[in-house]
Amino acid sequence: MTETKQPTLTILAGPTAVGKGTVAQYLRDNYPQIWFSVSATTRDPRPGEEEGTHYYFVSDEEFDAMINNHQMLEWAQVHNSYRYGTIRSKVEQALEAGRHVFLEIDLQGARQIRNQMPEANFIFLAPPSWDELVRRLKGRGTESAAEQAERLDTAKIELACEPEFDVTIINETPSQAAQEIVEYIGLQ
Template sequence: MPDPAPGDRPRPSRLTVLAGPTAVGKGTVSADVRARYPQVWVSVSATTRPPRPGEVDGVHYRFVDDATFDQMIADGGLLEWAVVHGRYRYGTPREPVRKALAKGRPALLEIDLQGARQVRRTMPDALFVFLAPPSWEELVRRLVGRGTEDPEERERRLATARVELAAESEFDVTVVNDDVHRATDELISHMGLQPVPVAPG
């Protein structure tokens, strides 16, 4: 059977990288993308941290132990990885990203600042989007209101957030997460897709 003509093959898509400070709502925005824009392939990061209440393995993260994560690094199976907040490791499995882009699907990575910098070195043609809070006070309110960290962990994350906010100029565009659906639709527009109004109710 002959190969498809060049015009019939799917064109590789451009990768979009979404990053921003802790508690800004990266996970919430990427979940909204997953729910409302099924044509977008959303990467699932691997992490050594334990699941938070309501998180599902393979949907929100791939929860792995340290030995498994070490093996993924050794095998070259991660596009990027980093130690976040000085405790747990997070990384992006490489092969699912490659396959999604090769099929022509719009692909989204939701990662931290360290990971975004690594991806820029290996995939400089990607679109880098910085998700910003409406204000520092709102970021603190969201982190405290989440209630998933003890006071020591909260202070560690806020210290990290100050550093992360200072890196905004490294990104191609900034999206302010003042409203999840609005921020999602702005992100989708930057990805070259047509936003879809949220159904009432």
């Protein structure tokens, strides 16, 4: 058994539909020592999503106020429509309490955090192949054909950002990717 690293901030990012949410859920279910940040978003809830568990669903006006009051550690507008952000105070409180903090965010947010907290772990989650990424996106059934096309265009740009990260983990399966993540951050 290896020694656990000092509690730190870990960022998980990657292209749309790569399975970030599924891998994060596997980590939530199997590694209770990790504290997961819950993002604020301006989009409507998807079926099964709960306020405060999956996201904090806020209006555009509320989101603007959080930005203006420096309450966001990072935020981004994603797919030219909705905004997502990490509430600064919640992350800081968890780190101060000695928790391993985990953020599942987009590339814009990862870049903002890199500028503010370069000591964080930055993990890029990659698909096994382009065809698998397309299959996963279409298999979700949560976006229209036009939205899928837009997300795939964005995914091409996002995949090119891989070198900005400390390590790349290929998401063959959620359990395998999660295992590689916990090994990387020293929780084994």
